[in-house]
Amino acid sequence: MGPLVDRQIFIGWDPREAAAYAVARSSLQRHLSQPIPVRGLVLETLVNAGLYSRPLVMRRIGDRTVMWDVLSGAPMATEHANARFLVPLLARSGWALFMDGDMLVRGDLAPLFDSLDPAKTLYCVQHRHEPDVGMKMDGQVQTRYARKNWSSFMVINCDHPANVALTLELINTAPGRDLHRLCWLDDADIGELGAEWNFLVGHSDPAIEPKVVHFTDGVPDMPGYESVAYADEWRAERRRWAA
Numbered sequence: 001m002g003p004l005v006d007r008q009i010f011i012g013w014d015p016r017e018a019a020a021y022a023v024a025r026s027s028l029q030r031h032l033s034q035p036i037p038v039r040g041l042v043l044e045t046l047v048n049a050g051l052y053s054r055p056l057v058m059r060r061i062g063d064r065t066v067m068w069d070v071l072s073g074a075p076m077a078t079e080h081a082n083a084r085f086l087v088p089l090l091a092r093s094g095w096a097l098f099m100d101g102d103m104l105v106r107g108d109l110a111p112l113f114d115s116l117d118p119a120k121t122l123y124c125v126q127h128r129h130e131p132d133v134g135m136k137m138d139g140q141v142q143t144r145y146a147r148k149n150w151s152s153f154m155v156i157n158c159d160h161p162a163n164v165a166l167t168l169e170l171i172n173t174a175p176g177r178d179l180h181r182l183c184w185l186d187d188a189d190i191g192e193l194g195a196e197w198n199f200l201v202g203h204s205d206p207a208i209e210p211k212v213v214h215f216t217d218g219v220p221d222m223p224g225y226e227s228v229a230y231a232d233e234w235r236a237e238r239r240r241w242a243a
Contacts, residue, residue: 006093007036008037008096009037009098009099009109010039010040012084012100013042014080019238020101021101022242023238023241024103027104027105027106028105028109030105031106031107032110036109043083046083052082052172053172054071054082054171056069056076057070059075067081071173072175073175074175076176082171085151085166088156088158088163088166092158098151098156099152099153099212100152102214102215102218105213107211112155112193112197117191118157121157121160121162121190122191123155124150124154124190124191124198125150125193127147146177146180146181147180148180149200149216150182151182152214152216153198153212162184163184165184170184196210197210197212199211199212201216202217210230213230215234
């Protein structure tokens with residue numbers, strides 16, 4: 001059976017988190033029951049293709065140098081912070097799933113696509129996540145914005161007419177906080193996934209049995225996050241990938 005052309009998966013890539021990306025991709029593909037194409041979302045490639053033109057500078061904050069999105073007036077924790085919104089333009093048609101690179105997949109993502117209503121424009125876990133402002137990951141600034149982490153795992157209906165409003169101009173000129181709150185959509189356009197599809201380590205209800213674990217504060221190979229929930233599974237997947 002060839003790849004299913006009506007569905008694609010994109011994983012955010014950041015050169016500082018190459019191991020995390022490898023774990024996300026390896027765990028995803030190991031559980032897939034259908035041949036769905038999986039692609040990395042690489043900022044440099046998007047810039048070179050003329051698709052991403054948001055001004056980005058490096059700025060010193062305290063003793064750290066961070067990526068700073070000029071249009072947002074805010075830091076970017078990863079290179080794919082705003083590049084993710086190019087996914088429907090890259091996929092062109094069908095359903096396209098975007099997921100952050102700091103995730104561990106514990107279940108088959110293929111059935112998720114079969115459960116989606118084509119009347120909806122986008123599906124995500126609708127978190128009520130308001131982290132304390134401070135630092136996370138490898139010294140990255142923790143920021144607050146409406147609908148935080150909704151866009152970290154989202155399945156987009158690329159053929160839905162409401163997504164026509166997500167233009168290249170909007171992606172490259174709107175503040176990131178507006179894109180992450182899905183500003184081009186009405187609330188009725190957004191479908192809700194079960195919380196097991198984007199389990200936030202340290203924030204989600206520990207009674208949930210996750211299909212996708214999201215190390216949103218830091219992956220287990222970063223200092224201070226070695227003993228978080230599901231760290232052993234993450235390290236086992238990393239060893240499996242590296243073998």
